[in-house]
Amino acid sequence: MANDTRFYRYLALCSHVALLIWVCLWHFLLSPDTGYSALFVFLMYVVPLLLPLKGVIQGKPYTHAWANFVVLYYLLHGCTIAYAVPAERVYAAIEILLCCGMFAGCSVFARKRGQELGHGLKKLKVVMEEERQRFEGNKR
Template sequence: MKPIYYYIIALTGFFGLFALLMLWNTVLAPSGRLPVALVLLIAVTPLLLPMRGLLDRKPRSCAWAAYVSLIYFLHGTAEAYANADERLYAVLEVMLSLMLFFGSAFYVRMAARQN
């Protein structure tokens, strides 16, 4: 398979995860205990760190995006276990984080093989 396909999977996971976190914390189930801005800052900031390099297809940034996605995998599994009301969102977070992880990891691996 060509590296571009893995890159598209990684981007789908990345932007899907970004959109899910924005919607989940603002529209779908906002936190009643913490300010929405604070929750968004904590939830979305790690995704923004490797974003520029990911969009430029830099292998190092893609690898970091894979590592960052593991944070969202852990959060999604914990939420799916602990919060039955938001289990659907948590499972979606797990799926998107896995798309980002495997897409990024395989993109870096396949791109390195081509060069």
């Protein structure tokens, strides 16, 4: 693995773990009682981050790619809280920063590692040429 690829892998991993810890701290210790049960908070805020954790720890590029969909949920949450709840803006800002780190790390790592492993997508003109040859080969 190249050094820059390794850097983005660790950025994604560290941001993911830090976001998981931050979400737990924020919603279970720092935030005032919201009236939601601990089980509900766990299911809504902690479980989604646990889903891609194994693949991110193992350094799987595909998991890093789809983990971005999970992190967007937290980015939206942080932006909403930053706008709507002035008392928790600092907490939301930390969440937003961790989300940005995870998103950047996951995106770049998935791309670079996928290229290193030869899992890149073919260019459209190559795909179109293959289709044309296959179609014309079946007509004859």
